[in-house]
Amino acid sequence: MKTSLPSSSIEDYVKVIYSFTEWQDKPITSTQLAQRLGVANSSVSEMVRKLKDQGLVDHQPYSAITLTADGVRLALSMVRRHRLIETFLVRELGYRWDEVHDEAELLEHAVSETFIERMAAKLGNPVRDPHGDPIPAADGTVRVPAxxxxxxxxxxxxxxxxxxxxxxxxxxxxxxxxxxxxxxxxxxxxxxxxxxxxxxxxxxxxxxxxxxxxxxxxxxxxxxxxxxxxxxxxxxx
Structure with a gap:
């Protein structure tokens, strides 16, 4: 049986959960997640239940949300896509650093893994994006500066x-x-x-x-x- 790929909504959720904790140790709450995604708290509650059912997050009622190992792997894959696309837009297409986020949000769900890896090679496998956020390597490792x-x-x-x-x-x-x-x-x-x-x-x-x-x-x-x-x-x- 063919394994279904995660939806773009699921990819967005795990990416936001990861990004919230990348530069600090405090986990994200449902309210903070709703604010960052611009959705209602009820929508977050429903999606978090779905993420938990798929083994991507750990969450108990009234507590913070944390990614499982599988959730981290998916999040790092999406973060890599997003930040490589941002870097490509700035370096190769002349975008300003304040223009690239929304473009990358659209493109990261549409391009193939082959496209991402060829883009990375074209860019010389950069280790950070135009804003200084670290770009995870293809194997999922990421170095976050102190x-x-x-x-x-x-x-x-x-x-x-x-x-x-x-x-x-x-x-x-x-x-x-x-x-x-x-x-x-x-x-x-x-x-x-x-x-x-x-x-x-x-x-x-x-x-x-x-x-x-x-x-x-x-x-x-x-x-x-x-x-x-x-x-x-x-x-x-």
Whole structure:
């Protein structure tokens, strides 16, 4: 009997569950999952039951949702597709980094595995996408750099910007206009009083510039604590 392939909805769900925990250890709740997918809580409850029946998630009533080993394998496959497509759109087709997410969401379900692997070879098997998110290897292994949100760093902390959240396209356009991008040197100088902006110095040499970053901006930037050989955690499916 032919094994049925997972639906695009199932693929989207496991990808979002995985992505939520990729840069932090806290598991996702049903409410958070509904918010990220833009659907009703009742729709999430129904789909989570289906995912559990298929052995893709572990979930108990009123508790967080976690992926099983099979769920992680499917999620990593979809994450690989999504991020390779984003990289291809930027490098080969001239898309801006704020334009690629929605395009990749459509294409990732439509192309074959052969297409994905030939795309990866064409790109030189990149290890990260245009926003700094790691691209899982074909065998499902993925190296997540040791990094922290800029908003959580104390004065005096230095490092490199290693990841920029792609959740808000307007924020990405703002960062582009300010010439703030991946691999830029960063030094945290302090914080404005009364919960004000985070003051940072970004750039190197004659290009260094001070910025007052609002909380939303600082929370979207992730920083390596080591410049030369940043540590990584290796995740396997």
């Amino acid at each position: 990094a922290h949100r800029m908003s959580e760093l104390d004065a005096g902390h230095t490092g490199l910007i290693t990841r920029i959240s792609d959740e808000n396209p307007e924020l990405l356009r703002y960062l582009s206009a300010q010439r703030i991008g991946l691999d830029a040197d960063i030094e945290v100088l302090g914080r404005k009083p009364f919960g004000g902006a985070l003051v940072v110095r970004i750039g190197s040499g004659g290009t260094r510039q001070e910025f007052d970053l609002a909380a939303e901006v600082a929370s979207a930037l992730w920083v390596h604590s080591e410049k030369v050989h940043p540590g990584c955690s290796l995740k396997r499916p």
